[in-house]
Amino acid sequence: MPVSDTYLPDPQFFGLGPEFADPVEAAAFPMQRLIWRDQRAAASVGLENLTDAEWVAHFGRFETLPNMAQPPLAMRYHGHQFRTYNPQLGDGRGFLFGQLRDQAGRLLDLGTKGSGQTPWSRQGDGRLTLKGGVREVLAARMLEAQGVNTSKALSLIETGENLIRSDEPSPTRSAVLVRLQHSHVRFGTFQRHAFLDAPERLSALVDHCVAVYYPHLQDLEGPARAAGLVREVALATADMVAGWMAAGFVHGVLNTDNMNVTGESFDYGPWRFLPVADGNFTAAYFDQTGLYAYGRQPEAGLWNLKQLAGALTPIGELESLTEAVRAYPPAFALAQQAALLRRLGLQFATEAEDNRNMLDAMFAFMARSGVSWDGFFHDWFGGLASETRAKAGPRATFYQGDDFLAWFTWLDRFQSERRERLKHPYFQAAEPVSLVIEEVEALWAKIAEDDDWSGFHQKLADITSLREALA
Structure with a gap:
């Protein structure tokens, strides 16, 4: 072989x-x-x-x-x-x-x-x-x-x-x-052994995760090691959820058995991508209360981390485990700013307040206007460097009015990150690659009815073009 x-x-x-x-x-x-x-x-x-x-x-x-x-x-x-x-x-x-x-x-x-x-x-x-x-x-x-x-x-x-x-x-x-x-060790893996009152197995699992995934924690022992692991998982989870928010990705079933210790998106089920900015958008038809709606995903990550910390209390100290979970909210806030600026192809502004204010204005404009989520980020990648392209494109009619100007006026405080990426053919196209549900269902219909895989392979080629354009 x-x-x-x-x-x-x-x-x-x-x-x-x-x-x-x-x-x-x-x-x-x-x-x-x-x-x-x-x-x-x-x-x-x-x-x-x-x-x-x-x-x-x-x-x-x-x-x-x-x-x-x-x-x-x-x-x-x-x-x-x-x-x-x-x-x-x-x-x-x-x-x-x-x-x-x-x-x-x-x-x-x-x-x-x-x-x-x-x-x-x-x-x-x-x-x-x-x-x-x-x-x-x-x-x-x-x-x-x-x-x-x-x-x-x-x-x-x-x-x-x-x-x-x-x-x-x-x-x-x-x-x-x-x-x-990198790992299939889930939050629920720890919960099982806590439920079964098996502290020795909890300790073995913590030791395994530290040795394999977070070896820089190996000098810690006992309760300090458990808290150190929770903090690292909190940081990894914050980064993952922030990435979802920038991508407009809605996982759909953020149960504790669907989150792992290395902060990787997995166990894809009824996922969807946002068509437009909508904090109440859900992916799963059975999510009647909107528990795992787009806008509640950061909250779900925090809740799940609290369950992980709770499962480790038999071998840890409640105060240090609680403090470890507290790393999540500020880490998420910073990671979300970074992910959104990365999606816009912009550098952080000199003044920290400008980052938050610009992004708040962006969300307000997108939610009120109903502009395509993927389309907006495609049009304005690179910020002011894309103004002519955006205002000549298929969504030009969205880019006017008070809500738009309230966002647009912030852009002169942001520099493009590697502006040369705008020369990639991906950004010369009028439309971005998208996985909104209608497109996914359309390519699946061709497979189901005619065993026609052309749409599937074309979509993957378009996604590859996006990856190469952002590289």
Whole structure:
């Protein structure tokens, strides 16, 4: 098998013990049809030279990768789902297939979705719909292009089964997805062992996370180490949620089992991207109260961090854990400013107040005008350097009136960040790449009706163009 010299298996989680996961086997699928492989992500862990046949063997039939003798593990965890505690969770349709070091030495997990039933499947079939896999590939690539911390959709393989789902026209096609991310240790992983009154396992999990993800904390011991871990997770979570807010991304199900210790976007479900600025916009039809609406995502991140800290009280000190969580609000505020300015292609203003005032005026204009979220950031990337382009484009009629001027007058205090990026062909186009729901449904309709993947591949090419333009 032609793995490259950078291929370096390192099964860290597999040594934690049987109380953290269950060995499982992958389902035997009637078909394996390769739909997508992320060559950039594969190259980061030495898998880029696999032939398509080898790829399907390892990520469709789950034949063991070289020097990975461990069986796949379905991880155990609990979680708050819409703020109700559920002790019946765990990997119900996926497993940890292996762990590898990337070229920077950071650990990455190979995690599956739709790979078959596990002890935690409950009444589920352990499968993933092809549509769900397509949606995850698109969302992960879009967030990655915009610099948001996210898992990578490494592989998508159609598996030839007909699935029945209440939220999709059925029967619908099946698939198995493999994601690459730094950790599958969730907030709910800690909650499980706190619920089971197992402080020794909580300590082992903290030690594992510090050793693998935050080694600079290794000089800390006991309660100080637990608090140090919570603080690092709070900072990583703040950065991730800030990235979502700038991208206009609405995750949809911000339960504690869907947030991990490295602050990566994952467990993509009913996600959506904003069509226009709307703090009350929700992604999930079942989110009746708007708990996880766009504008409430920062609050959800904080609430979940409090649950993580609460789970660690058996081995920590309440005061220091609480103080660790307090790092989140100021970190989020600064990270959100940075993410929004990055999306606008602008440097921070000299005066700190100007950053907040400009962004407040921007949100007010966008909310009142109804201008396209993606369109606005496309038009005004680079600030005043794009004035002529924006006012000659398809959204020119939005860029007038008092609300617009209240924002526009701030721009002379901001310098473009690498103005030469405006020469990229992406910014010469009138329209940006977008994943608003209508576009996602349109490209899926072509796949479902005619097995026409042209729209999917074109969308991925457009997202790549965005990533290259922002690089």
